[in-house]
Amino acid sequence: MIQLVRGFKDILPPETAVWRHVENTAREHFEKFGFREMRPPVLEQTALFQRSIGEHTDIVEKEMYTFAGSRDTMLTLRPEATASVVRAYIQHKLYAADPVCKFYTIGPMFRRERPQKGRYRQFHQINAEVFGIDSPYIDVQLIFMLMTYFSRLSVTGLSVHLNSLGCPECRPAYRQKLSEMLSDRTGDLCEDCVRRLEKNPLRVLDCKKEPCRNAVSDAPSMLDFLCGDCRSHFRAVQAALDAIDIPYEIDPRLVRGLDYYTRTAFEIQTEELGAQNAVAGGGRYDNLVEMLGGPSQPAIGFAIGADRLVELVETKIPAPEPGPVIFLAPMGEAAMELAAKWACLLSDAGVRTEADFSGRSLKALMRRADRLGAENVLIVGDREIEQNEAILRNMKTRDQKSLPMDRLVESVLEHEG
Numbered sequence: 001m002i003q004l005v006r007g008f009k010d011i012l013p014p015e016t017a018v019w020r021h022v023e024n025t026a027r028e029h030f031e032k033f034g035f036r037e038m039r040p041p042v043l044e045q046t047a048l049f050q051r052s053i054g055e056h057t058d059i060v061e062k063e064m065y066t067f068a069g070s071r072d073t074m075l076t077l078r079p080e081a082t083a084s085v086v087r088a089y090i091q092h093k094l095y096a097a098d099p100v101c102k103f104y105t106i107g108p109m110f111r112r113e114r115p116q117k118g119r120y121r122q123f124h125q126i127n128a129e130v131f132g133i134d135s136p137y138i139d140v141q142l143i144f145m146l147m148t149y150f151s152r153l154s155v156t157g158l159s160v161h162l163n164s165l166g167c168p169e170c171r172p173a174y175r176q177k178l179s180e181m182l183s184d185r186t187g188d189l190c191e192d193c194v195r196r197l198e199k200n201p202l203r204v205l206d207c208k209k210e211p212c213r214n215a216v217s218d219a220p221s222m223l224d225f226l227c228g229d230c231r232s233h234f235r236a237v238q239a240a241l242d243a244i245d246i247p248y249e250i251d252p253r254l255v256r257g258l259d260y261y262t263r264t265a266f267e268i269q270t271e272e273l274g275a276q277n278a279v280a281g282g283g284r285y286d287n288l289v290e291m292l293g294g295p296s297q298p299a300i301g302f303a304i305g306a307d308r309l310v311e312l313v314e315t316k317i318p319a320p321e322p323g324p325v326i327f328l329a330p331m332g333e334a335a336m337e338l339a340a341k342w343a344c345l346l347s348d349a350g351v352r353t354e355a356d357f358s359g360r361s362l363k364a365l366m367r368r369a370d371r372l373g374a375e376n377v378l379i380v381g382d383r384e385i386e387q388n389e390a391i392l393r394n395m396k397t398r399d400q401k402s403l404p405m406d407r408l409v410e411s412v413l414e415h416e417g
C-alpha cells in the first residue's frame with residue numbers, strides 16, 4: 001500500500017471544519033481592516049527566495065524543495081509567502097494607482113525540516129502584508145488585528161513580544177559588536193551557530209540550544225544601537241500599543257529567522273503548546289520591495305502558523321460534525337428508486353440528506369442513522385408505496401408522521417422550513 005510522504009499530513013474531517021472556521025474568520029476579520037485576498041502560486045523561481053530570505057539562512061541553505069525547471073531555471077516550492085506577495089506587487093505594478101496596498105494570503109508552504117512531532121514539511125500559513133506605509137501606527141494596527149483575530153477564535157493566554165532590528169544605518173555597528181563578542185566564545189556554540197556567526201551573527205540570538213542561549217545571555221542589545229529614526233519609530237510603536245491597551249514584552253532576543261526584516265519585529269506567543277510557542281510572527285521589511293527590483297516602498301507583514309492555531313482552536317471548540325437532517329431508509333427496489341431521486345432533490349434544495357441503498361434490514365438502517373446523528377429518518381417500503389405515504393420519524397422524540405409520497409420533497413421542505 002502506498003503511504004503518505006514522511007513529514008506530510010492529511011487533514012481529515014472533522015478537523016477540516018476547524019480549518020475552515022480559522023480561515024473564514026481570518027477572511028472576514030482582515031477584510032474589515034481593508035485587506036484583500038491574494039493567491040500567488042506555490043511555485044516560484046529559486047532566485048526569488050535566495051534574494052529575499054537570504055542565502056545564508058537555514059531555509060535557503062538546506063530546507064527548500066528545489067528542482068530544475070525548463071531552460072536552466074531552478075524552481076522552488078515556496079517556503080514562505082512574503083517573497084511571492086512582494087514579487088506580485090512589483091510585477092503587476094500594484095503600487096501604480098496607490099502605493100498603499102494591503103493583502104492577505106492563505107495557503108501551504110514547504111520546508112524540508114527534520115520531521116518531528118507537530119512539525120510538517122507542508123505547513124500552512126495565514127499571511128498579511130501592508131505596502132507603502134512606514135508609520136509606526138500601521139505596525140500597531142497589524143498587531144491589534146492579529147490579537148483581535150485570536151480572541152475571535154477564543155484563543156487566550158497569548159503575549160506580544162516586541163523588538164526593533166534597526167535599519168541598514170544602525171544595524172552594522174551592532175552586528176560588528178555581537179560578532180566580536182561571540183568569536184571569543186565559539187567553543188560554547190553549537191555547530192550551526194559557529195557557521196551562522198560568520199554570515200549572520202544575529203541568528204545566534206535565535207538559537208534554541210541551551211549552550212548557545214547561555215553564551216548570548218549577556219550579549220549587547222540591538223535596542224542600545226538604534227539610530228535616532230529607528231529609536232523614535234520604536235518608541236511610537238510602544239506608545240500606540242499602550243494607547244490601545246495591548247500589553248507587550250520587549251524581547252531583545254527576538255530576531256526572526258529571515259534577513260529582510262528591519263525595525264519592528266514581533267511574535268505572538270502561547271504557553272499552551274510547549275516548546276514551540278510562537279503562533280504568529282512578523283515585522284517590517286522596508287527595503288525588500290526595492291531589493292527585489294521594485295520602487296522604494298516600506299512594508300510590514302506577519303505570518304500565522306495555521307497548523308498550530310488549529311491545534312489551539314480545536315481544544316476550545318470541538319469540531320461540530322453535523323449529521324444528516326434527513327436519512328432516507330428505503331426498503332426494496334421500488335422504494336430505493338424513489339429515495340434515490342428524493343435524495344438528489346433534497347440535497348439540491350439545501351437539506352443535508354443521506355440515503356442508504358445497502359438493502360439491509362430496517363433495524364440495521366436505523367442503527368446507521370443513529371450513528372450518523374440523523375435528525376429524521378424517512379422510511380419507505382412496499383406497503384408505504386401502496387398507501388402513497390412515507391413515514392418521517394424524529395430520532396430524538398420518536399414522533400412519527402406520514403408524508404404524502406406524490407409531494408414528498410415539498411412536504412419535507414415545509415417540515416424543515
Ligand SMILES: [Zn+2]
Pocket residue numbers: 166167168169170171226227228229230231
Ligand atoms: Zn536605524
Ligand SMILES: [Zn+2]
Pocket residue numbers: 189190191192193204207208209212
Ligand atoms: Zn546554536
